[in-house]
Structure formats: structure tokens, C-alpha cells
Amino acid sequence: MESENPQEKLKKLKEVLSGFPKDQCLDLDVEWPGFKVWPFRLDVRWNDKRQKWVFIVTNLNRVEFTLSEVLRAYRLRWQIELIFKEIKSYSGWHRFNTNSATLVFSLILMSFVVVTLTRYLAHAAQANLYNSGVTEEISTHKVMKSGTRLFGSLILSLMNAGKSLVSCIKKLLSFWGDNAKREHPARDGCSRRTRLGLCAVGGA
Template sequence: MTNLNRVEFTLSDVLQAYRLRWQIELIFKEIKSYSGWHRFNTKSATLVFSLILMSFVVVTLKRYLAHAAQANLCESGSIEEISTHKVMKSGTHLFGNVISSLMNAGKSLVSCIKKLLDFWGNNAKREHPARDGCSGRTRLGFCAVGGA
């Protein structure tokens, strides 16, 4: 079931897009793999629940900032895309600075975010953009959107 226009999107297009649903599964994998869930050392169900919710907030914020890094690349004329997977794995020290800045009433927040976006713009680019054009999300013309 879809709300896509039947004239504009063929059944083949819809099925191909549906196959990309694994992106949602990747978000859950990123949360489990990079949020330290295996290191929770507490018996408090409330604390565990709070830490899990915070993991979702962090992954959402990192993805949002990854798209902002993508927007920065586009503004500079680059056609390369940012890998959200690489974003999850890298820049932890710089992301921590962003969070620390937020906890200090936003002091130096713009500078911290700029350093993080520049880092990801240089170090978190997708590995195989040509392959993505043949078999991945860009095959249907999907492209990175959003960001700050």
C-alpha cells in the first residue's frame, strides 16, 4: 500500500524503494552497536530505559548533523555524499564537545558544530557512490535531504 502516484511510480519503482527499508534496520543496528548498550551496569529498569531513549536521541542528532555536513559539501560544490554509518563510528570526541557546549548554555556551540561538520565532511564520505547509483538508493533518484 502506498500513496505514490501510479502514473509517476511504476510497481517496479515501488518494490525497489521498499527494498531500501533496511535503512530503518540500520538505525537500530547503529544504536545497538555504537551506543554502548552492552556496557549498561545497572539493575534499575528506569535508568536502562532512559539510556535507551537517550541513545535514540543521540543517533537522531548525529544523523541530523550528518545531513548538515552533507549540505555543507553541496554548498562547496561537492557531489560526494556523507555516510551516516561512518558518522556513527567517527567524530565521537568532537560530538562530545557539542554536547558539552549545550550543557554550558551553548558557549562555543557554533564553533564546535563547525569543527564536527568539517571533520565529517573530510572523513565520512560514502565509499562507493558509483555503486549506489547502480544498486542503492540513488538508483531511483533518491538523494540526501535535510540537515541544518
């Protein structure tokens, strides 16, 4: 382990933490046996509620992302749970019209495919807004609840060798751009991902 403190170079992590103040954070360069050619950045902070150290391994550059920014970004990890919530809420998981375990498993996998495609297109709708000079963000939650018919037309187009695909995509992105904006942009700028200047990518 290597840190910015010369006295703490080449020490084991537990040796450093044993005497480190719990009201401070560590921003370290670390190596693991077998991965010495691939150093990692390790940020460490004390969680008083759980009474244990929290370890965040990242490859984010210190010049672009300070320690405090990495810690704030880590608090956004709960958004991963929103994907599962959206799938369970809008994919009909509460009831399947089949007793076949194979079909149920296939339907569950298809739900993940659909939500992945939907989010990609939501990010494309976001990119359209930015290109038009609109700074408002798209709500992926609203996207999952709206535009069902237009999304179905897009899927039918894919099943029909892509006939009218571009037209279907444009209609869907335009609909979401008009009807799926986030409701509280000011709040998001204070407490959510926009506070860090993060933006959605993947739908160029």
C-alpha cells in the same frame, strides 16, 4: 477499489487478485470504510519466495514515481534496520553499569536521541558538501564511528546554554565532510538509494 482498468472499478481487492497473473503488478487507487475522503495508492506484487502478495500503501504521485520506482524504493526498507544496528553497536548496549531498570530504560531512550541528532547532523554535513559542489555522499555508518570528541564538545555546548555552539557544529560537519564519505559511490549508484535519485533531507 479503483484501478486504471475500467472493468476493475469498485471491486474488492481479493476479487481482483483471485484471477490476476502473478507475473504482473497492480497499481491501484483504493479506499477503506471511514477513510473515503482520503484515497490511497496501493501497489501489489507477488512474492514467489514467500508465496503471497506484497502490498505497498503510499501517497507518492504516479507522475513523479512510477510503479517500478516505488517497488525499488520499497526494497530499501532494510536501511531502517541499520539504525538499530548502529545503536546497538556504538551505544554500549552490551553492558550497563547499573541494576536499575529505570536507568537502563533512560539510557536506551537517550541512545535513540543521540542517533537521531547524529543523523540529522550527518545530513547537514551532506548538505554542506552539495553546497560546495561535491557530489559524494556521507556514510551514516562512518559518522557513528568517528568525530566522537567533536560531538561531545557539541553536547557540552548545548549543556552550557549554547556557548560556542555554532563553532562546534561547523567543526563537526567539516570533519565528517572530510572523513565520513561513502567508500563505494559507483556501487551505490547501481544498487542503493542513489539509483533512484534519492538524497538525504533534514539537515538544511
